[in-house]
Amino acid sequence: xxxxxxxxxxxxxxxxxxxxxxxxxxxxxxxxxxxxxxxxxxxxxxxxxxxxxxxxxxxxxxxxxxxxxxxxxxxxxxxxxxxxxxxxxxxx
Numbered sequence: 001x002x003x004x005x006x007x008x009x010x011x012x013x014x015x016x017x018x019x020x021x022x023x024x025x026x027x028x029x030x031x032x033x034x035x036x037x038x039x040x041x042x043x044x045x046x047x048x049x050x051x052x053x054x055x056x057x058x059x060x061x062x063x064x065x066x067x068x069x070x071x072x073x074x075x076x077x078x079x080x081x082x083x084x085x086x087x088x089x090x091x092x
Contacts, residue, residue: 002068005061012054020047030083035091042086049082 018024023043025033036042053075060068 001064002061005057005068005071008072009054009057009061012050012057016047016050016054019043020051031086032091036086037090037092042090045082045086049078053078 015027018027020043023040025031025036025039025043025046028042028046031042033039033042056071057075060071
């Protein structure tokens, strides 16, 4: 059992709740909230991705395989793709 994955999953679940449910988009770094047209869509996209990655990290914590370390770069790449999408398609 990998404690780093469990801690990361808990952080992602909290982020998913605060952004996805409470719509606190000010927590997101790299997004220009004043220029985003649809903040509800932004909150839904980032909250959903955080929830999915939280579950992936939680499952990865219980898998004892050396290749599970690839989950962190996959998570970061996903956030960069979302950042690019939001900054190109959802801004004024």
